Amino acid sequence: MATTSEPGASLIGASVKRKEDQRFITGKGRYTDDVTLPGQTYAAFVRSPHANATINRIDASAALAMPGVHAVLTGADMQAAGVNPIPPGWLHPGIKIAEFRALAVGRVSHVGNAVAVVIAASPSIARDAADLVDVDYTDHPAVADAVAALAAGAPQVHPDAPGNVVFNWQLGDAAAVDAAMAGAKSVVRQHLVNQRLIANAIEPRASLANYDAAADELTLYVTSQNPHVHRLIMGAFVLGIPEHKFRVIAPDVGGGFGSKIFIYPEECVVAWASKTLGRPVKWTATRSESFLTDAHGRDHSTDVEMAFDDAGTIVALRVKTVANLGAYLTLFAPAVPTYLYGTLMSGQYNIPAIHVDVTAAYTNTTPVDAYRGAGRPEATYALERTMDVAARQLGLDPAELRRRNLIAPDAFPFQTAVALQYDSGNYEPALDKALALIDYPARRAEQAAGRAAGTHIGIGLSAYIEACGLAPSHIVGSLGAQAGLYESGVVRIHPTGKVTVLTGSHSHGQGHETTFAQIVAQELGCTIDDVEIVHGDTGRVPFGMGTYGSRSGAVGGAALFGSLQKVKDKGRRIAAHLLEAAPEDVDFAGGNFFVKGSPSRTKSFAEVSLAAYLAHNLPPDMEPGLEATTFFNPSNFVFPFGVHIAIVEVDTETGHVTLQRYLAVDDFGNVINPMIVDGQLHGGIAQGAAQALWEGAQYDSNGQLLTGSMMNYGLPKAAFLPMFETDRTVTPSPVNPLGVKGAGEAGTIASTAAVANAVLDALSPFGITHLDMPLTPARIWSAIHGSHGGN
Amino acid sequence: MYPSSFDYHAAGSVQEALALLAQYGDDAKLLAGGHSLIPVMKLRFAAPAHLIDIGRIPALSAISDGGANVHVGATARHADVAASPIVRTRVPLLAEVTAHIGDPLIRNMGTIGGSIAHADPAADLPAAMLALGASLVLAGPSGTRTVAADDFFTDVFTTALQPGEMLTEVVVPVPGAGSGAAYEKLPDPASGYAIVGIAVQLQVRDGAIASVRVGMTGLGPMPMRLAGVESALAGTAASTAAIAAAAARAGDGLSFDDDVRGSAAYKLNIARVYVRRALVRAMAASAG
Incomplete structure (x- = not known):
């Protein structure tokens, strides 16, 4: 399909090819590292090789003596200059906030903690000089594991967080759960580890700061998913630069998966260093730095107890989780294992009593924050893995156990036992569709026949729900968020009728330049090539909260839609005036205003646009121009759901898993661009399957990252994956005018449990009820042969 | 970086x-x-x-058929080796193993000599060199010498190359009639390197295994031949029972450790399984 379209053709729901791909696939994308400014210098960081150490002395004399070195700056320099620590953006009662300085002062708390920065004339001089900075440390015992960190006598990560507890957070009715458990027919218990992951966006983090002394203005190019949030937090809280003197530009950004939401030390340092030195300063992470310093994801240790009556109905759920937040609290960290996790514990099920207890721990590891799905994959894994364990224990088919517990379609809006109210949903059709498409009875028969013949097929289901479209500002504010989560959208109509959109959403792979243009073209009757989507620049876009939490379509798209209605409404009044008709008698279709019943009395949108700017003949009291701004604040989250099914074969001789088939049936409400949604889903499934089978960050007991490169951290490769099969049900969301839900994270949220369940299903003849991820061949083989008393 | x-x-x-x-x-x-x-x-x-x-030295990347041997220049790129009609028809094991290296980008740049001289203990080509009984031509200040692959790999990332020497050519004997070969590899999902890789080159004559060489990579400090497997098979009737018995000896003379890739027991197991699978396929190829 071409990138252009006929005016009037329905563009919502069309698989329009992505406008932005032309520049990306021809190497013309403009990323932060592509920007070069006159007089530019380069930063290289001196990082701690220790996980927990006191800094005794920093000797930069050898580095400073190198030709081409402009400065070596330390945490003490930054502190003396009045630069503040980086604050977290979400607070809980009683939370212990460890001081997170961009350059460490006195102490380092994880390997890779930045200690000093070298600013030099070239990247290689900066790196050479950084290697010459001599830091004298006293190394202390470290703790990397969160459960170990909470144990008595564990090394203390921060003096002001006793016992390494960041917070304890609870949700739900503990007494009701106790009572229901006591009276239950059976209680299924499972311990689950949701291992630590490393995001690995294809573009490493980068920042380039340029301080203009004449204007007293700082410009920062940065790999950010939310440049306005960067400006607000860095400017107001860390550097003390007001918004009108601080411009943040996130140009093309090559993926984030959440890891580019947060305010990192490096961008604070280059911004401050540029102002200090009066020169542009650039830093681009190496892949090794990405592994060590991009915020990691997940890392939960969880005990689930699920109680059933004798009909296989869930009567109560108790979830107790220890969450590893690493050495410091980054922007969303406190929200991820709490409000983005505990609130999802009802899943698609009618569970009358739920209690969730989360203890978050500091450890001597890289900070842990939102990673694609952020809390919701953890909740889905805990719930859906336990559902499979329960099905086996209760002697029920896993699909049947799920079906018995689904929330009924007439129960919406449905108030869960964990705070959320699901506005809409209809779960059984998605389950039915998935089972029909995979031909579930046939697959079970195949499995049985295969087992008799010595092959081991596994079938895994994951029925997920997620809350996204972050988020109703008043709700998140009451829950501790330090900002609202609305979005802005400006629609600027030019005199020729061409359109510029300024959106606070930020595309770093999502394809907004196409999907948002589809919305505009659909509403205004123009082509998508008549529309320019501008994002990622605080100097051009009025305000924005950025892109994460699958919020761009449901919140940013809704803001854009609101502005489109405003310009159409003004256009209608102008057209009515020109056509000498009452505004209520004027309709708009196919890019033309016309008088109802007299289709020949017409003004094109371009004619009306020109009239708005010429202002020779406007209705009395109307301002010239045609432009509108909308801040959309959603009334609720949106709730995508679906059922995913994975089929695997386990080679029991080697433990090797082949992912044979993967089917996703999702309900994203109305879909703007099915091709882009499928693409989002495919990437998400790959990431989620990778957690089940290949990925896992490992630290040794000294806090050294053992999986610090792509040589030993198993990212998914295309050859590991089957062609994904996707289908959908459509239950439009009532909380936004487009009826859309988020689709960016669903693949990741659903697939980890589906794939893990499939592997464990394959292993059931061996008496194996559960294995922790990643389900490597060695782990599977050892479990099989362990259960047989060795081979 | x-x-x-x-x-x-x-x-x-x-x-x-x-x-x-x-x-x-x-x-x-x-x-x-x-x-x-x-x-x-x-x-x-x-x-x-x-x-x-040395990538610009003319003719150092040539591939030629010398009758009894195929000669591959040290700077021949993996993609060219894998696609070479000479290699594919005369020494198919070398083509098969080379096609397992890395990904297309790596195969388009990496060279046969570079991989062999680097001697990564998990690289693919060294196992092929051992199974094929290849020889390596080394040029030095006092002329050239030829070292058998069996004598070339001496320790972790260590070879018979002396200071001042460079590898210039790989000489691969062309297997005779009734030969079959196979490479079975379990790649590490992260790096693509072999957790284990087993290269087999064998010859069947009158229903018996006349010769067999088994090269292993991944599980040891250096690529090595599995002498126990070879001696168990040599001269025996070519049968699945003989293969099973020989594969059971895959761990002879080796010691395995527990590490992040798996337990010692797991490593011994995959050595046996991959030896068996490679032998089965090589045997089948010998009949074709």
Whole structure:
């Protein structure tokens, strides 16, 4: 399909090819590292090789003596200059906030903690000089594991967080759960580890700061998913630069998966260093730095107890989780294992009593924050893995156990036992569709026949729900968020009728330049090539909260839609005036205003646009121009759901898993661009399957990252994956005018449990009820042969 | 990541490369495809002051059929080796193994000589060299010498190459009638390197196994032949029972440790399974 379209053709729901791909696939994308400014210098960081150490002395004399070195700056320099620590953006009662300085002062708390920065004339001089900075440390015992960190006598990560507890957070009715458990027919218990992951966006983090002394203005190019949030937090809280003197530009950004939401030390340092030195300063992470310093994801240790009556109905759920937040609290960290996790514990099920207890721990590891799905994959894994364990224990088919517990379609809006109210949903059709498409009875028969013949097929289901479209500002504010989560959208109509959109959403792979243009073209009757989507620049876009939490379509798209209605409404009044008709008698279709019943009395949108700017003949009291701004604040989250099914074969001789088939049936409400949604889903499934089978960050007991490169951290490769099969049900969301839900994270949220369940299903003849991820061949083989008393 | 700075020398001939090696000694490294050397330089695990590029030496990448042997120049790229009609028809095991290396980008740049001389204990080609009974031609200040693959790999990342020497050619004997070969590899999902790789070259004559060589990579400190397997099979009737018995000896003389890749018991198991699978397929190929 071409990138252009006929005016009037329905563009919502069309698989329009992505406008932005032309520049990306021809190497013309403009990323932060592509920007070069006159007089530019380069930063290289001196990082701690220790996980927990006191800094005794920093000797930069050898580095400073190198030709081409402009400065070596330390945490003490930054502190003396009045630069503040980086604050977290979400607070809980009683939370212990460890001081997170961009350059460490006195102490380092994880390997890779930045200690000093070298600013030099070239990247290689900066790196050479950084290697010459001599830091004298006293190394202390470290703790990397969160459960170990909470144990008595564990090394203390921060003096002001006793016992390494960041917070304890609870949700739900503990007494009701106790009572229901006591009276239950059976209680299924499972311990689950949701291992630590490393995001690995294809573009490493980068920042380039340029301080203009004449204007007293700082410009920062940065790999950010939310440049306005960067400006607000860095400017107001860390550097003390007001918004009108601080411009943040996130140009093309090559993926984030959440890891580019947060305010990192490096961008604070280059911004401050540029102002200090009066020169542009650039830093681009190496892949090794990405592994060590991009915020990691997940890392939960969880005990689930699920109680059933004798009909296989869930009567109560108790979830107790220890969450590893690493050495410091980054922007969303406190929200991820709490409000983005505990609130999802009802899943698609009618569970009358739920209690969730989360203890978050500091450890001597890289900070842990939102990673694609952020809390919701953890909740889905805990719930859906336990559902499979329960099905086996209760002697029920896993699909049947799920079906018995689904929330009924007439129960919406449905108030869960964990705070959320699901506005809409209809779960059984998605389950039915998935089972029909995979031909579930046939697959079970195949499995049985295969087992008799010595092959081991596994079938895994994951029925997920997620809350996204972050988020109703008043709700998140009451829950501790330090900002609202609305979005802005400006629609600027030019005199020729061409359109510029300024959106606070930020595309770093999502394809907004196409999907948002589809919305505009659909509403205004123009082509998508008549529309320019501008994002990622605080100097051009009025305000924005950025892109994460699958919020761009449901919140940013809704803001854009609101502005489109405003310009159409003004256009209608102008057209009515020109056509000498009452505004209520004027309709708009196919890019033309016309008088109802007299289709020949017409003004094109371009004619009306020109009239708005010429202002020779406007209705009395109307301002010239045609432009509108909308801040959309959603009334609720949106709730995508679906059922995913994975089929695997386990080679029991080697433990090797082949992912044979993967089917996703999702309900994203109305879909703007099915091709882009499928693409989002495919990437998400790959990431989620990778957690089940290949990925896992490992630290040794000294806090050294053992999986610090792509040589030993198993990212998914295309050859590991089957062609994904996707289908959908459509239950439009009532909380936004487009009826859309988020689709960016669903693949990741659903697939980890589906794939893990499939592997464990394959292993059931061996008496194996559960294995922790990643389900490597060695782990599977050892479990099989362990259960047989060795081979 | 930026490597430490270095001087670059483009050698026009083997003699020139050897002269540069003699001049700079331990401060110099040969550069061919660069796919092992450049990454370790970028990580600053290696910081040679001089790189001597042998990738521009004419004819050093030639592949030719010498009748009893196939000759492959040291700077022949993996993609060219894998696609070479000479290699594919005369020494198919070399083509098969080469096709397992890395990904297309790596195969388009990496060279046969670079991989063999680097001697990564999990690389694919060394197992093939052992199974094929290849010889390696080494040029040095006092002329050339030929070393059998069996004598070439001596320890972790260590070979028979002496200071001042360079690998110039790989000489692969052409298997006779009734031969079959196979390479079975369990790749690490992260790196693509072999957790275990088993290369088998065998010959069946009158229903019996006349000769068999089994090269293993991945599970030891260096690529090695599995002598226990070979001796169990040599001269026996070519049968699945014989293969099973021989595969059971895959761990003879080896010791395995528990590590992040798995337990010692797991490693012994996959050695046996992959030996068996490679033997089964090589045997089947010998009949075809």
